[in-house]
Amino acid sequence: MSRGQPRFAIVVFPGSNCDQDCYHVATELLGCEAEYVWHRDTDLKGADVVILPGGFAYGDYLRAGALARFSPVMESVTRFAMDGGPVLGICNGFQVLLEAGLLPGAVRVNRGLRYVCRDVHMRVENASTPFTRLYEPGEVVRMPVGHGEGNYTAPPETLTELEYESGVVFRYCDEAGRVTDEANPNGATAGIAGIANRDGNIVGLMPHPDRCAEGLLGNEVGRKMFESAVSSLAESKV
Amino acid sequence: MKVEVRVYPKAGVLDPQGRAIASALGRLGHPTVSDVRAGKIFFIDVEGDDPVAVEAQARKMAEELLANTVIEGYDVRIAREP
Numbered sequence: 001m002s003r004g005q006p007r008f009a010i011v012v013f014p015g016s017n018c019d020q021d022c023y024h025v026a027t028e029l030l031g032c033e034a035e036y037v038w039h040r041d042t043d044l045k046g047a048d049v050v051i052l053p054g055g056f057a058y059g060d061y062l063r064a065g066a067l068a069r070f071s072p073v074m075e076s077v078t079r080f081a082m083d084g085g086p087v088l089g090i091c092n093g094f095q096v097l098l099e100a101g102l103l104p105g106a107v108r109v110n111r112g113l114r115y116v117c118r119d120v121h122m123r124v125e126n127a128s129t130p131f132t133r134l135y136e137p138g139e140v141v142r143m144p145v146g147h148g149e150g151n152y153t154a155p156p157e158t159l160t161e162l163e164y165e166s167g168v169v170f171r172y173c174d175e176a177g178r179v180t181d182e183a184n185p186n187g188a189t190a191g192i193a194g195i196a197n198r199d200g201n202i203v204g205l206m207p208h209p210d211r212c213a214e215g216l217l218g219n220e221v222g223r224k225m226f227e228s229a230v231s232s233l234a235e236s237k238v
Numbered sequence: 239m240k241v242e243v244r245v246y247p248k249a250g251v252l253d254p255q256g257r258a259i260a261s262a263l264g265r266l267g268h269p270t271v272s273d274v275r276a277g278k279i280f281f282i283d284v285e286g287d288d289p290v291a292v293e294a295q296a297r298k299m300a301e302e303l304l305a306n307t308v309i310e311g312y313d314v315r316i317a318r319e320p
Contacts, residue, residue: 063306070303099306106308108247109254153251153309187252 009047052093094204105154111187246277
């Protein structure tokens with residue numbers, strides 16, 4: 001049965017603070033249906049796409065994302081993801097996906113030890129995931145970051161696999177698309193800003209597409225991540 | 239029974255905090271400091287009196303939650319009762 005526009009589930013942990021931004025993008029900007037799903041709930045309410053938003057889930061106690069992964073909702077998110085459902089983790093949501101083992105690797109405290117809040121440029125390294133298919137491969141996009149722990153790393157064999165299996169989705173770069181140390185806001189290994197699992201349905205990134213999704217904010221490049229999900233689902237229903 | 243779990247950045251994993259502390263110590267007149275790695279200690283009270291079982295349980299806690307074994311190592315020791 002065709003339902004028309006896809007339905008987004010926005011997971012809300014205690015301490016999430018970008019849930020409303022994501023909801024706004026899904027409903028107001030894309031005209032989709034969206035539901036908030038509280039961390040204690042296990043029902044994803046028939047969602048076609050799941051978003052883990054930014055914030056400070058559980059106060060980032062112990063490590064960012066470490067406690068959130070034990071929320072009841074994460075069992076449902078894991079099942080949804082394992083069944084191939086598209087899942088996007090933004091900033092803290094990315095950290096939760098890493099801690100939950102749904103994406104490989106970990107983030108450390110930023111190289112400069114400071115919370116970094118500014119716009120960065122990223123190169124789209126994989127434009128075939130359900131969240132990046134509307135970008136051009138190699139396209140340079142500008143998005144804001146706001147995090148203290150975004151310094152991505154992984155064991156060497158995982159990094160090799162990410163590089164060879166198109167697991168790197170976004171890489172920090174300068175305006176011209178050059179990956180340089182100066183363009184890297186947090187020290188992430190190989191400038192990695194966002195990654196995907198092998199099947200590509202689980203994507204996480206440190207920058208905030210939800211904060212640059214409409215002209216009113218001066219930048220709407222992030223909306224394409226959400227639109228990509230809609231387009232991907234529309235295609236899979238045909 | 240009291241058990242302590244120490245969690246620290248693995249050798250070879252860049253530790254920005256440790257590096258900053260090392261450089262501060264150098265400025266404070268400790269030029270002989272060549273490296274610092276900063277970690278945490280968890281002091282855990284566990285019911286039971288079998289040190290082997292408690293230690294095994296603490297290792298499980300470290301693997302499951304206290305350490306992110308991608309970047310952190312840990313060790314466990316049963317604390318002596320005072």
